[in-house]
Amino acid sequence: MVLSPADKSNVKAAFGKIGGQAEEYGAEALERMFAAYPQTKTYFPHFDLGKGSAQVKGHGKKVAAALVEAANHIDDIAGALSKLSDLHAQKLRVDPVNFKLLGQCFLVVVACHNPALLTPEVHASLDKFLCAVGTVLTAKYR
Amino acid sequence: MVHWTAEEKQLISSLWGRVNVEECGAEALARLLIVYPWTQRFFDNFGNLSSPTAILGNPKVRAHGKKVLTSFGEAIKNLDNLKGTYSKLSELHCDKLHVDPENFRLLGDILVIVLATHFTKDFTPACQATWQKLVGLVAHALARKYH
Numbered sequence: 109m110v111l112s113p114a115d116k117s118n119v120k121a122a123f124g125k126i127g128g129q130a131e132e133y134g135a136e137a138l139e140r141m142f143a144a145y146p147q148t149k150t151y152f153p154h155f156d157l158g159k160g161s162a163q164v165k166g167h168g169k170k171v172a173a174a175l176v177e178a179a180n181h182i183d184d185i186a187g188a189l190s191k192l193s194d195l196h197a198q199k200l201r202v203d204p205v206n207f208k209l210l211g212q213c214f215l216v217v218v219a220c221h222n223p224a225l226l227t228p229e230v231h232a233s234l235d236k237f238l239c240a241v242g243t244v245l246t247a248k249y250r
Numbered sequence: 251m252v253h254w255t256a257e258e259k260q261l262i263s264s265l266w267g268r269v270n271v272e273e274c275g276a277e278a279l280a281r282l283l284i285v286y287p288w289t290q291r292f293f294d295n296f297g298n299l300s301s302p303t304a305i306l307g308n309p310k311v312r313a314h315g316k317k318v319l320t321s322f323g324e325a326i327k328n329l330d331n332l333k334g335t336y337s338k339l340s341e342l343h344c345d346k347l348h349v350d351p352e353n354f355r356l357l358g359d360i361l362v363i364v365l366a367t368h369f370t371k372d373f374t375p376a377c378q379a380t381w382q383k384l385v386g387l388v389a390h391a392l393a394r395k396y397h
Binding site: 140143212213219220221232237 | 281284285302305306323359363367369370373375378385
């Protein structure tokens with residue numbers, strides 16, 4: 109799936125509005141994912157997944173930073189996330205289905221904190237963007 | 251046999267009591283058609299679906315969205331018997347409507363997002379988890395009679 113110029117513009121604008129809250133959004137998306145899809149916790153046996161966990165907050169920051177990076181290099185997401193793509197293929201090997209789950213939770217976080225931002229058009233663009241990120245991160249799996 | 255905790259039932263019914271079924275249903279269906287445009291394949295006779303604006307204003311979309319979410323309301327009254335509640339609808343969606351059950355999952359996820367935009371901070375992680383469970387079970391019940 110291809111991001112249209114309108115999609116790219118919507119995504120950049122959305123992340124612009126989210127701004128510095130991206131880190132919190134990342135952490136909350138993870139928290140929601142662990143609650144709604146408990147099987148995702150299997151990737152974090154080494155984490156304290158309790159409420160307010162510093163590890164989850166830290167990891168949420170990393171996830172958000174990657175999304176922001178992808179949004180800032182939206183014409184070449186594969187290039188921007190190349191190292192992360194290698195990491196997921198060689199080391200982390202998170203099953204591809206889980207990227208959709210995290211994506212859903214990220215959209216819910218945006219919806220909860222910034223409902224006005226998530227018009228149907230922006231919702232569509234963000235969903236496509238998150239899919240594209242997931243595709244890049246799993247592209248080198250085999 | 252599905253098990254619902256008292257807390258889950260509470261999270262479902264308290265939220266549902268505050269849902270405007272017509273508005274929410276219309277919005278959920280419209281977003282499905284906008285975010286996943288291939289789902290428009292089932293609605294050739296709905297008229298103008300050429301843009302998000304057209305879809306959002308389309309009276310057939312609104313009406314059908316209301317119908318779909320009203321049916322959801324029935325499920326909520328019968329949380330312990332989703333299979334029974336959706337048995338006939340499942341047959342209908344398979345035999346007459348020929349809808350891929352994946353579409354039920356897509357609509358369920360969209361509904362969760364619509365609820366999130368309406369209820370914002372009240373749509374806590376626990377609330378979302380409960381509703382993701384519900385929409386998943388409804389999708390499963392609707393797919394159950396497929397053959």
